[in-house]
Amino acid sequence: MEWQPGTSGRTGIEPAASTRRWVSHARHDVPAPHRGAGRPSSGGPKGRAEGRFAVASEPRSRLVTLDGSSGEGGGQILRTALTLSLLTGRPFRLVKVRANRDRPALRPQHLKAVEAAALLGNAEVVGASAGSRDLTFRPGAIEPRDLRIDIGTAGSTALVLQTLHLPLALRSEGPTRLTLTGGTFNESAPSFPFLETTWRAHLAALGMPIALTMPEAGYFPEGGGRLDAWIEPGTPRPLVLEARGELVKVRGVAEVTNLDRNIALRMGRQAESSLAARGLDAEILTNRTAGTGRGVSITLVAEFAEGPPATFVGVGKRGKPAELVADDAVADLLDHLDNPGAVDLHSADQILLPLALAEGRSVYTVTRITEHLRTNVETIGAFLDRPIRVEASDEGPGGRVIVG
Numbered sequence: 001m002e003w004q005p006g007t008s009g010r011t012g013i014e015p016a017a018s019t020r021r022w023v024s025h026a027r028h029d030v031p032a033p034h035r036g037a038g039r040p041s042s043g044g045p046k047g048r049a050e051g052r053f054a055v056a057s058e059p060r061s062r063l064v065t066l067d068g069s070s071g072e073g074g075g076q077i078l079r080t081a082l083t084l085s086l087l088t089g090r091p092f093r094l095v096k097v098r099a100n101r102d103r104p105a106l107r108p109q110h111l112k113a114v115e116a117a118a119l120l121g122n123a124e125v126v127g128a129s130a131g132s133r134d135l136t137f138r139p140g141a142i143e144p145r146d147l148r149i150d151i152g153t154a155g156s157t158a159l160v161l162q163t164l165h166l167p168l169a170l171r172s173e174g175p176t177r178l179t180l181t182g183g184t185f186n187e188s189a190p191s192f193p194f195l196e197t198t199w200r201a202h203l204a205a206l207g208m209p210i211a212l213t214m215p216e217a218g219y220f221p222e223g224g225g226r227l228d229a230w231i232e233p234g235t236p237r238p239l240v241l242e243a244r245g246e247l248v249k250v251r252g253v254a255e256v257t258n259l260d261r262n263i264a265l266r267m268g269r270q271a272e273s274s275l276a277a278r279g280l281d282a283e284i285l286t287n288r289t290a291g292t293g294r295g296v297s298i299t300l301v302a303e304f305a306e307g308p309p310a311t312f313v314g315v316g317k318r319g320k321p322a323e324l325v326a327d328d329a330v331a332d333l334l335d336h337l338d339n340p341g342a343v344d345l346h347s348a349d350q351i352l353l354p355l356a357l358a359e360g361r362s363v364y365t366v367t368r369i370t371e372h373l374r375t376n377v378e379t380i381g382a383f384l385d386r387p388i389r390v391e392a393s394d395e396g397p398g399g400r401v402i403v404g
Contacts, residue, residue, distance in 0.1 A: 012150040013116050064092040064382050068133075071375030073100025075110050079163040080353060080376055082117040082137065084383040086167040087357070091138040092382075105133045109155025109182065113163040116149055120167060144172035151182030154223035156189035161229055162199075166354060168231045169208055176231050184218045184225035185297050190346065191313040192217070192227060193253075193299040198344070201308035202351050205241075206358070208234040217257045219295025220317065238360035238404070239351070244342040245305025250275060250282040250333070252300040254326070257291040263322045264288075267298045267314075270326035278334060298326050300333045310336050310344040341367035341398040349373040352401065356380050356388065361404035368397045 064085075068077055073096075081092050098104045106114070111130055114137070118125045122140030127133075144167070149160060157180035168176045184192040190199065192214045203210055211230040218225015254267040268284035275282045284298070296316035303309045314329030316322065336344055343351065345368035353376065355362040366373070369392055377388045392399040 012112065012152055013119060014148040015119065015145050062090060064090055066092060066094045066379065066382060068094050068096040069099035071378055072371040073375075074098055074372075075101075075107075075159065076349070076372055076375055077379050078106075078110055078135070079113060079159060080379040081383070082113060082163050083166050083353060084380065085123075085137055085139050086117060086121045086142055087170060088383055089139055090383055091136070093134070093136045095134050097133045097135055099133070105131045106135070107155060108153045109151050109159060112149055112151050112155070113160045116147055116160065116164055117167070119147070120144065120164065142167055142171045144168050144176055146177045146179075148179045149181070151180070151223065154183035154186070154218060154220040154225075156186045157182045157184055157218070157225065157227040158186070158190040158192070158195055161195070161227065162190075162350065165208075165210070165229075165231060166357070169210075169234045170236075170357070172231070172233050174233065178227075178229045178231065180227045180229070182218055182223050182225060183220060184214050184216075184227055185295060185313070185315045186220070187315050187317070190350075191297065191299075191315060192225075193297075193301075193313055194311045194346065195227075197299075197301055198308055198311040198347055199350060202347055203354070205308065206234075206239060206351065206354050207237040208232075208354060215290065217255070217289040217291035217295060217297075219257065219291070219293050219297075219315070222293025224292035236354040236358040238358045238362040239355055239364055240362065241307050241342045241364040242400070243365070244307050247337065248303040248305060250280050250300060250302050252282060252284040252298060252329075253287050254284055254296075254298040255287045255289045256296050257289045258294040259296060261286060261288060263296050263316075264298075266322040267296065267326040270323040271298060271300065271330055274327065274330045275333075296322065296325060298329050300329045302333060302336065307342045308347075310347075312336070312344075336367050339367040339396050339398050340393075341365045343367070345370050345373075348401065349376040352376050352388070352403070353380060355403045356384055356386050358403075361402070363400065363402050365400050366398050369399045373401070 075098055085092050097106055114128050121142050124138045127135040160180055196212050209232040213228045216226045254264040256264045264286040268286055271284050298314045300312050301309050312329045312332040314325040316325045342365045348366040349372045389402045
């Protein structure tokens with residue numbers, strides 16, 4: 001089945017009115033942030049794609065074939081392929097989509113990412129339907145625009161945002177806005193507090209400013225959360241981050257949506273007690289978050305003398321005690337503190353793609369070398385002629401990533 005651009009009404013993707021200034025968003029109920037003082041020039045050295053960043057790749061017409069069962073075998077292969085296909089102009093075919101997952105093939109959140117990418121890139125797509133295990137994507141010229149995307153389920157808004165972020169940031173001459181409806185707290189995907197605190201800080205360090213807000217929280221199974229992103233034009237720059245320095249502090253917040261505040265208090269007390277047993281003093285605040293459904297979460301943030309903070313989120317589900325939700329977040333935080341590395345295991349693969357597009361050499365250390373990281377290296381290598389090495393540490397699960 002071929003999906004054709006221009007059917008956004010029935011796909012749950014609505015192109016918003018074209019904007020070039022934040023003031024044009026006054027109709028929205030969330031105020032837009034102030035823009036930065038500078039913006040990238042439309043000019044640049046010879047050989048830069050669109051005059052904004054350098055991409056060394058194979059001929060644009062050559063089809064990239066990807067095996068969705070390789071590596072971590074999930075949706076990351078698709079998301080990275082969509083991003084790079086839009087930026088390089090290279091078509092790709094992905095077979096065995098998400099073959100290693102309990103529910104393989106395209107799910108609603110992946111389908112919405114495909115449809116939105118096709119709309120932005122005037123692409124021809126074959127296999128864009130729920131349950132599809134074989135997808136072919138042939139991009140045209142990118143036309144950056146504001147979008148409203150309703151996933152229709154509790155699927156991750158964060159993963160759709162991360163798919164579209166770089167094409168919008170690198171190809172737009174002005175700021176763009178995404179409004180995404182779906183899940184903002186997910187067990188197997190970045191939750192909003194991680195995006196706001198850690199992902200956004202990494203992007204700022206790379207010269208890719210973005211502003212985020214979450215007017216409503218969305219949990220499984222109801223979804224209905226809302227994530228707004230204001231994406232500024234930017235050009236990624238290289239990164240050298242090999243040490244995180246001393247731990248400065250640990251802070252956190254326990255949140256409930258349409259549930260008893262006592263649940264948040266229990267999560268906070270459990271986290272504070274567990275961290276105190278390790279000699280860590282942390283104050284966990286409590287908060288009620290607006291939303292149409294019900295849910296609980298706890299966020300723990302570790303701030304260091306160098307580099308962005310590390311954020312870990314425990315997400316509740318029906319039948320899971322509040323104390324166990326807190327234990328999940330504490331365990332992830334302590335694992336990070338127990339292993340040297342400047343970049344947490346989740347950010348390690350997420351910052352790799354913009355660094356692969358940056359001019360110059362990047363080096364960063366990670367607390368854990370994950371299959372997600374190795375899979376992203378392989379997928380990027382299918383599109384870009386860019387050397388990337390992952391060097392495992394002789395001691396522990398971490399290592400070093402070298403780009404360029």
